[in-house]
Amino acid sequence: MNIQGENKTQNRILSLLPLWIVIGIFMIGPLLVMAVVSLMESNVYGGVHFKFSLSGYRQILFDTNLFDEIEFNPAYLIIIARSFMLALAATFLSLLIGFPAAYFISRQSDRVKNILIFLVTIPFWTNLLIRTFAWIIILGKGGVIESSFNFFGLLDEESSLNLMYTNSAILIGLVYSYLPLMVLPIYASMEKMDLRLLEAATDLYSNRIELIRKIILPLSMPGIIGGSILVFVPCLGAFIAPDLLGGGKKLLLGSLIQFQFSYARNWPFGAAMAMFLLALVILVLIFNARLNRKHREYANQK
Amino acid sequence: MQTKNKKTKFRYVWNFPGFGGWTAIFFGFLYIPIFILVCYSFNSSKFAMIWTGFSFRWYAKLFSNDDIQTATINSFIVAFAAAPLATIIATFSALALVRGGEFRFREFSSGLITLPLMVPEIVTAVATLIFFASLGINLGLINVIIAHTVFCIPFAFMPIKAALEAMDPNLELAARDLYSDKTSTFKTITLPLLTPGILSGFMLAFVISIDDFIITLMVAGGGATTLPVYIYSMVKMGVSPEVNAVSSLMLAFSIFIVTLYWFFNRKIKN
Numbered sequence: 281m282n283i284q285g286e287n288k289t290q291n292r293i294l295s296l297l298p299l300w301i302v303i304g305i306f307m308i309g310p311l312l313v314m315a316v317v318s319l320m321e322s323n324v325y326g327g328v329h330f331k332f333s334l335s336g337y338r339q340i341l342f343d344t345n346l347f348d349e350i351e352f353n354p355a356y357l358i359i360i361a362r363s364f365m366l367a368l369a370a371t372f373l374s375l376l377i378g379f380p381a382a383y384f385i386s387r388q389s390d391r392v393k394n395i396l397i398f399l400v401t402i403p404f405w406t407n408l409l410i411r412t413f414a415w416i417i418i419l420g421k422g423g424v425i426e427s428s429f430n431f432f433g434l435l436d437e438e439s440s441l442n443l444m445y446t447n448s449a450i451l452i453g454l455v456y457s458y459l460p461l462m463v464l465p466i467y468a469s470m471e472k473m474d475l476r477l478l479e480a481a482t483d484l485y486s487n488r489i490e491l492i493r494k495i496i497l498p499l500s501m502p503g504i505i506g507g508s509i510l511v512f513v514p515c516l517g518a519f520i521a522p523d524l525l526g527g528g529k530k531l532l533l534g535s536l537i538q539f540q541f542s543y544a545r546n547w548p549f550g551a552a553m554a555m556f557l558l559a560l561v562i563l564v565l566i567f568n569a570r571l572n573r574k575h576r577e578y579a580n581q582k
Numbered sequence: 583m584q585t586k587n588k589k590t591k592f593r594y595v596w597n598f599p600g601f602g603g604w605t606a607i608f609f610g611f612l613y614i615p616i617f618i619l620v621c622y623s624f625n626s627s628k629f630a631m632i633w634t635g636f637s638f639r640w641y642a643k644l645f646s647n648d649d650i651q652t653a654t655i656n657s658f659i660v661a662f663a664a665a666p667l668a669t670i671i672a673t674f675s676a677l678a679l680v681r682g683g684e685f686r687f688r689e690f691s692s693g694l695i696t697l698p699l700m701v702p703e704i705v706t707a708v709a710t711l712i713f714f715a716s717l718g719i720n721l722g723l724i725n726v727i728i729a730h731t732v733f734c735i736p737f738a739f740m741p742i743k744a745a746l747e748a749m750d751p752n753l754e755l756a757a758r759d760l761y762s763d764k765t766s767t768f769k770t771i772t773l774p775l776l777t778p779g780i781l782s783g784f785m786l787a788f789v790i791s792i793d794d795f796i797i798t799l800m801v802a803g804g805g806a807t808t809l810p811v812y813i814y815s816m817v818k819m820g821v822s823p824e825v826n827a828v829s830s831l832m833l834a835f836s837i838f839i840v841t842l843y844w845f846f847n848r849k850i851k852n
Binding site: 463 | 619810825
C-alpha cells in the first residue's frame, strides 16, 4: 500500500513536471526578469545598465527638466486615467449590449441556444487584429460610413467626419473585441435560473422591470461580475485597438508599454509600467475572488 | 376566454419585448464588420475603400507575394510545433489533476495553468522579450514557438479536463479488475476515450497560436515574421485590398477550424 502510494506521488509529479518546467521557466521566469529590469537604469541604446535605480518607477510621475530638477509630470497619469476610463466605459457598454442578448439566448430551445452561443464564441477565436482592422474600413476616411453619408448627400466629397483616431473609435474597438467575453458568463448564470421564480413574481403582480431588477439581475450577478472582469482586464492593457483606431496618438497603458520597447527603447520604464499594469490586474482579481467568496457564503447561509 | 388570455400572458412571462430585436442588433454588431471586410476583399479597385467591381484579383496576387508566403509558412511551423507541445503538457497535467485525487501541489499546479490567461497579453509579451534578450537567446522561430507553447497550454487544457471529468472512472476500474495492468488500461481504455478531448484541445491551441499577434510581434525577431505580424505591418503602411484578401483567408481558416471543433464536440456529446 505504502509503495503504491509513493508510486502515485511519483507519477503525479512526473506528469506535472513538464507543466512546472515550461510555465516556471518561460512564464514566471520572464515576469521575474522584468521585475528586476524595472529596478535598473536605462541604457540609451536599449537594454539596461546593471545598476539599481528606481528611475523606471519615478518616471511614471516625475520628469527631469533641463536644469536637472525633478518635476511633476502628469502626462503618464493622464494616460493611466484615460485607460481606466476607457476600460470602464467599454465594460459598461458591453454589459448594456450583452445583457439582453445573453438573456434572450438563454431562453431559447436547446438547439437554437447551442447555435447562438457558438455564433457568440466564433469572433473570440478569430484574429483580433483583423477584426479591429475591419473597423478602419468602416470608420476611416472614405470608409463605409463616410461613403454612405456621401451617397445620401449628408456630406460633401472633400470633408470628413473624422471618426478615426478618437477616444470613441478606441471605445468601439474595445467593445467589439471583448463583447463575447461579457455574454458567455452572463449566459451561463442565466441558463441555470429557475423560471418558476419569474412566474411566482408575476403572480404576485410584479411588472417586467421589477422582474429584471429583483430577480434576473441578482441571480445573474456572478455572471455579470465574471464577464465585467473578463472585459475590463484585457481592455486595461489593450494594444491593438488604441494602436489601429487611436492611431498611436491616444496612448493607452498597453500601447505605451509597447512603445517603450519598440521606439522609445526605455526598458526600465516600460518594465515599470508593465509591473504597474500587472499590479492593477492582480488587485482586480483579488477583488473578484473576495466578491465570489462573499457570494458563496451568502448562498450557503440561505 | 379569460383563462385562455391568462395562459398566453403566463407563457410570455420570461419573454421580454424588444430583447429579440436587441439580440439581432448584437449579432449584427459582431458580424457586419467581418462581412464588410470580406466583401471589400473582392473589390477590383486599387483603393481599398472605393468599390468598383467584383474580382479575385487580390487573391491571385497573394500567390505571387513571397513575403506573405514565407509568413504563412512561419505561422504554420509555429502552430504545428507549439500546439502539439501544449497539448501534450496539458494532457499529462489534466490526468494528474483530475485523476490524481487530493495532493499537495494541486492548487499550485492549476494556478500555473491559468496564469497565462490572467497576465495581460502585453505584459507577457514584454516580459518574454526582456527574458530572451537578457539571456541572449535568439533562435528565431524557436523563441516564438516557446512563447506560443506557454499561452496555448490553458486553451488545450480546458477541453481535455472536461473530457476527463465526463469520463466514467468505473471503466478504468473494470479493466483493472480484469487483470489489465496500469499501462495497458491507459492504452486501451483511458487514451481512446480521451482522444476526442485531446483533439479538441489541440484544435483550440492551434487556432490560438495561428491568431496570436501581440506576443509574436514582441518576441519574433527579423526572419521570424508570422502572418498576423505581417498583416500588421501592411495595415500600418496603409489599408490595401491585398490586406483585405489575406485577412479574409485567415478569418475563414480560423472559423473553419472552430466550426470543425464544434461539430466534433457535438458528436461526442451525442
